[in-house]
Amino acid sequence: MARAIIPSAAEGPVVACDEGLSFWGGVDPATGRIIDAHHPQAGRSVAGAIVCMPTSRGSCSGSGVLLQLALAGLAPAALVFREAEDILTLGAFIATRMFDTPIPVIRADAEDYEAIARATRAAISDTRLTLDDRSVALSGAMDDTLALSERDRAMLAGEEGEPIQLAMETLIAMAEAQGASRLIDVSRGHIDGCILAHSANLRYAEAMRDRGAQVSIPTTINAISVDMERWQADGVPHDFGDRARRLAQAYVDMGARPTFTCAPYLAEDRPAEGEAIGWSESNAVIFANSVLGARTVKHPDYLDLFIAMTGRAPEAGVYLDAERQARVVIEVDLPEGAEDAVWPLIGWLAGQRAPDCVPLLTGLEAGKPGQDGLKALCAAFGTTSGSPLLHIRGLTPEGDQPAAPGAPVLAITREDLRKLWGRFNSGPQAIDLVSIGSPHASLSELSALADLLEGQHVAQHVAMIVTAGRDTLRAARKDGIAGRLAQSGVQLLGDLCWCSIVEPVMPETARVLMTNSGKYAHYAPGLSGRAVRFGSLSDCARAAVSGQAPTDLPGWLSEGEFTS
Numbered sequence: 001m002a003r004a005i006i007p008s009a010a011e012g013p014v015v016a017c018d019e020g021l022s023f024w025g026g027v028d029p030a031t032g033r034i035i036d037a038h039h040p041q042a043g044r045s046v047a048g049a050i051v052c053m054p055t056s057r058g059s060c061s062g063s064g065v066l067l068q069l070a071l072a073g074l075a076p077a078a079l080v081f082r083e084a085e086d087i088l089t090l091g092a093f094i095a096t097r098m099f100d101t102p103i104p105v106i107r108a109d110a111e112d113y114e115a116i117a118r119a120t121r122a123a124i125s126d127t128r129l130t131l132d133d134r135s136v137a138l139s140g141a142m143d144d145t146l147a148l149s150e151r152d153r154a155m156l157a158g159e160e161g162e163p164i165q166l167a168m169e170t171l172i173a174m175a176e177a178q179g180a181s182r183l184i185d186v187s188r189g190h191i192d193g194c195i196l197a198h199s200a201n202l203r204y205a206e207a208m209r210d211r212g213a214q215v216s217i218p219t220t221i222n223a224i225s226v227d228m229e230r231w232q233a234d235g236v237p238h239d240f241g242d243r244a245r246r247l248a249q250a251y252v253d254m255g256a257r258p259t260f261t262c263a264p265y266l267a268e269d270r271p272a273e274g275e276a277i278g279w280s281e282s283n284a285v286i287f288a289n290s291v292l293g294a295r296t297v298k299h300p301d302y303l304d305l306f307i308a309m310t311g312r313a314p315e316a317g318v319y320l321d322a323e324r325q326a327r328v329v330i331e332v333d334l335p336e337g338a339e340d341a342v343w344p345l346i347g348w349l350a351g352q353r354a355p356d357c358v359p360l361l362t363g364l365e366a367g368k369p370g371q372d373g374l375k376a377l378c379a380a381f382g383t384t385s386g387s388p389l390l391h392i393r394g395l396t397p398e399g400d401q402p403a404a405p406g407a408p409v410l411a412i413t414r415e416d417l418r419k420l421w422g423r424f425n426s427g428p429q430a431i432d433l434v435s436i437g438s439p440h441a442s443l444s445e446l447s448a449l450a451d452l453l454e455g456q457h458v459a460q461h462v463a464m465i466v467t468a469g470r471d472t473l474r475a476a477r478k479d480g481i482a483g484r485l486a487q488s489g490v491q492l493l494g495d496l497c498w499c500s501i502v503e504p505v506m507p508e509t510a511r512v513l514m515t516n517s518g519k520y521a522h523y524a525p526g527l528s529g530r531a532v533r534f535g536s537l538s539d540c541a542r543a544a545v546s547g548q549a550p551t552d553l554p555g556w557l558s559e560g561e562f563t564s
Contacts, residue, residue: 002080002108002116002129004138005177006092010104010124012077015049016117017041020355020386022058023065023088025499025523029198032074035526038423050124051076052117055083055356057386059499060192060280063300066091068198070101078104078124082113083356084178084317085386090300093173094204097166112136146175147182155310163213167306174303175314184276184315186296189219189308190264191251192280193301195500196225196244204302205250215255215308222281223262223440223467223497224248226505235504248495256308260495261469263375263440265292273397276319278307282382283375283439283519289389291374293397295319298388318358318389326360326391326403328353332412334367335556340376341536342556343369344518345417345424347377351384353410358389360403365394372445379439380518418557424521427531429551433510434458434544436537437467438498438520445537446476446492450484452541458489459547463507464540465491467498490544499523514543 018040021027026036032047047069056062066088069075075095079088085107092103104124108116116122119131129136148156156172158165175183193201225244226236236244252258264270264279265287271277273293279285280299288294297317299307307313318324330350335342350359369377374395381390391399436449446468458464466485468476473494476482482492496505498520506528514533515521521534533549543549 002106002112002136002138004104004126004140005089005107006096006103006105007126007138007140008096008102008104009126010050010077011122012048012050013121014116014119015041015044015046015051017051017053020053020055020057022056022383023062024059024197025527026058027065027069029065029068032069037525038522046076047074048077050078050080050122052080052113055081055085055386056087057355058383059282060087060285060298060304061195061197061301062087063091063094063302064193064201065198066103067095067099067204068200070095070103071099071200071203075101075103078106080106080108080113080116082108082110086174086178086297087300089177090174090303093170094302097170098204098207106138108136145181146172149183152183152312161212163208163211164309167309170303170306171310171312171314175316178314178316180314180316182315183312184319185311186276186278186307186313187217188271188277189215189217189304190222190279190281190284191219191256191304191308192222193304194222194224194248194251196240196247197500202243202247205247208305209250209253213254213305213309217308217311219256219308220259220261220264221248221251221256222260223500224260224495225500227493227495228260229494254305259469261440262497263442263469266440266442266469267471278304278313280304283379285388286378286382286390287375289318290378290391290396291371296388324358324389324398325401327357327407328359329403329407329409330354330359330361330412331409332361332363333414334363335414335417338367338556339536339538339554340373341516341534341539341554342367342417343373343377344380345420346412347380348384348518348522349412349416349420350390351381353412354387355385356387358387358391360391360393360399362393364392369395372442375439375442376518380522383519383522414557418553421534421553421557424518424532424534425549427512427533429549430547431512431514431533431543431549432462432547433507433513433530434462434464434540435498435513435515435517435520436465436540438515438517440497441466441468441472443472443475443481446472446481446485448537449490449541450481450488452538453485453488453490453545456488456545458544462544462547463491463510464489464544465493467493467496470494499527514540514549516540
């Protein structure tokens, strides 16, 4: 059985992805080529193809990349999913509804999905999908069973203005696609689509601002593409800097707070356990659900604004108790004496083992990761899994709840950790850039780095750059931490994050970077074009001073020389 989530006609060659793909960081918006160096289909193009994947994964910003591809004539001819999927579906809906560029979206059961994925070419009509040797009937939208409140109906009828009406139309379409029975109130929002990764984000934001859109609940803004207070001094080209500023300003004009951080959970006012919120940004969503025990679906870019405008979201996915239950158990062999670098390794591997379901991790209690370790784990998990939630026995609010009956039990072994260490350390030993703050660094991380560099200075040919949120930087200046880091030659940047940094803020001469972020180690080759080394925060500090990444595996992984 297959269902047309967004019906339209299309035809093209089939590109079947062996695993989920994040369009943001995984697909070049200028060419349509898959640039995720870790993806099995790296190098293939999605432009004009019938693209099949189990579900998407990674960043909520994938919806914006899909819209950009559509506006540039480089979008997939159609998208076919086997599992529930929101991010690319929303991008296709916006392309169809706001910009008259339809992208069909189909959800197929396992049997029909495998048949489509095996085909070399497919043609789609409103009612049928034709393959090389067979055809598949397409059912239409689900019956209208969505229960709407009186105010929902008033907003849908346009009684609160055209922008709210558009927001409600989109929310209802996504609710029906998700199988939701109603919309629920959410208390706060977080906007993700404010990075100028392409022009579509600016076109959408200014179009909504100019239509008169305004948020109705407290709403924060993700990291952006420039430091709003000093981008001209940083040498950012005026055209890019001004468009990045306009994009951020459009959301501020719509009533969002200029927080400009990808780690809104570091704020003093953060969501409470059980609180229903409407957040985007994959790492923030996973941390909020997993560590804080709040509730939010990983909302796609653009839908986050509509949720913030209405204060309403489809009650689906991990808003529901049943969807928060672990479907797989992952037993981790945690090395004794492991440093902080172990947490992103575990997160990345856990996401690989649970690409489309909620996992329960066991064996981590003795490691006592703390907030910074959990932040790193959640961010890395989001690069390889589409799930907005994970549980850790003994550590997270719902970690002691049982997994679903019959849940498979998988493992993360020392050998798995060693192999991923090697995968993340494929670059040359000599480094010329150290990247810290993906997601944004916390005050405790800045303090720890200042301690590690005390009395030392970054090597002359190495740049060490740390990104952090505005509130964190203010606290670091007040406590003297920022001054200590400056004395060691560390540059602190606000507003932007590594996943949005481009030249000239990204040093043009840098060819090899080192990071302690599993998220950035995953995305950096495709986003920056640089080779990558990975290690703990102390590894990064030593490398910044010496200009050399470690050649040995850390003692907590094994003894002996490490060869990349």
